[in-house]
Amino acid sequence: MAEKPNFSGWSCPLPLRDYERIVIGHGGGGRLSAELVEHLFLPAFGVDPSEELRDSAVIDLAAQGLADSGGRLAFSTDSYVVRPLFFPGGSIGDLAVNGTVNDVAMSGAQPIALSTGFILEEGLKMETLARVATEMGIAAKLADVRLATGDTKVVDAGQADGLYINTAGVGLIPEGVDIRPGRATPGDVVIVSGPIGMHGVAVMSKRESLEFGTEIRSDSAPLNSLVADMLAVTSDIHVLRDPTRGGVTSSLCEIASTADVGIAYEESLVPVPAEVAAACAFLGLDAMSVANEGKLVAVVPAEQVDAVLVAMQDNTYGREACVIGKVVEAHRGMVVAKTTFGATRVVDLQLGEQLPRIC
């Protein structure tokens, strides 16, 4: 047995912004989340903080002596604590499948199998659970992934808000594919796969019983077929990101920081549905920072952009794919937006989260 450490005098290795307790923002996918990973989890787990962090880990089977060459697995997990459990366009069930399918797909991998871990509140209606589980089954079929193994725990009434779901996913990365934030290179072009902000606004408007004239529906969708179509054009996709918590802003900031490049985008090019724009104006939100569940951000070499865009627009989930900006040499590590008025502004990671518990 290894020595158990003594925690009586434990102090945080680096100041976690002097938070002595967890706040909602630590789960928001913004700067507080990043600090928690960097300053608490990685040192505790004994992981080198300089390792590049991605949506999914890569396991090299050849290095494990299993495959003869090049076989690599993508492995990822997410817990889902969204409230309410059902919202326009989706539910915690299809979110739990699509979210993890998409995390795995962001390595360029095709997901093979998902695990499903349920934490149920005593007293949860059986019908509610069945509805969630059935939506998971439908989503898995749509994404062509197997729900392979699972676990169920029950906690006391008053805990767990009805239910929480964790899914983990395993996928195969095709040979020759190397997709990660660190590969963004000046000259590359930044694409989004369609209109943004719909998932976060759909959940929020349902939760707060807000009506915006038109009902805004979550874009929850599996993106593995879209990624496969993109990779059929070229294996040289540099970066893919799933702009969930923290939205497109978080994805761009992480890419700029990890690759040490500048990213410049034009606000006028960002596809924001009119209903989302109206809701964001009303709620005081920035659509670029609102969560999505069926969109991706891609960074591709300039010479591949046209062909990749055509392939994306041929896929159901990429019909409205478009270019929003580029990777530049200037302002390394920073994201800069050109506003619709022609001015420029620096865009930064949010501290916490605009909309808590949207996934």
Added chain:
Amino acid sequence: MAEKPNFSGWSCPLPLRDYERIVIGHGGGGRLSAELVEHLFLPAFGVDPSEELRDSAVIDLAAQGLADSGGRLAFSTDSYVVRPLFFPGGSIGDLAVNGTVNDVAMSGAQPIALSTGFILEEGLKMETLARVATEMGIAAKLADVRLATGDTKVVDAGQADGLYINTAGVGLIPEGVDIRPGRATPGDVVIVSGPIGMHGVAVMSKRESLEFGTEIRSDSAPLNSLVADMLAVTSDIHVLRDPTRGGVTSSLCEIASTADVGIAYEESLVPVPAEVAAACAFLGLDAMSVANEGKLVAVVPAEQVDAVLVAMQDNTYGREACVIGKVVEAHRGMVVAKTTFGATRVVDLQLGEQLPRIC
């Protein structure tokens, strides 16, 4: 998009014992848990209920076109909701690592990577989280497994009992190894790897502030090295089970039912520490049904027993391994115990759980 079903008239495909709501026992690893999986999750997920269920799913890489031959992955998940978070001999942190390492190892696989999903309660002390995470790091090092990817969500104060953890694990199954409950064959011998009941009693006595003279410590431990040592003797191990929720009784009942064989064991051969026996007598529990986290049940061909036992006893985690019974032709699907008074009794799966939330 697949059609979203209409749930307004939903009714349970088979009566879930007429429970309209989730009860604590649905998470107990007993009959209620099994019914929930069989009658709710599998139909909802579109999985054939006749598929053999195991602690971990097996993914055949050759069938996926990745490996040239025989490469198989084990994939498993568990959520951890134990109360209290810290108990004699362990914590939710090392349990979350050991539990999933052991589930993967029960396929004969060597675990490669774990995912870690945290659900944190707003207001949780940073020091508590750091202590849990550090114990996970130590446990991972001891089990020689990588904590490869993770996720953190934060829920409102009053939810999640401080914290819940989900881990999923991926491992490689050595060629020629085929370990599953269905392989139990009349003539095989049933082994336990050491004294039973320690984890459940340790958690319960801490939770209820009971004192039993001697402090009983959880046996939480990683069993992958023990499994590797057993497989070094023979690849022909038939079944391995991790007797956690529901204890050794649950494992034996599942094996008897899945393989359609009888299992007979002698109560006098079952190693129950005196302190566990005393606590069980006091609490009205059956030690055979109390959870363990560092023990395994093995079913091996009679001709391999002596060699396997020697290998187990040479490993730290199998020093007190011993034979407790055998697989028989008689009473198929049933487990029968020979009592210390020479009588026999039928042993059945519990409905729910003796000790809730012990993992």
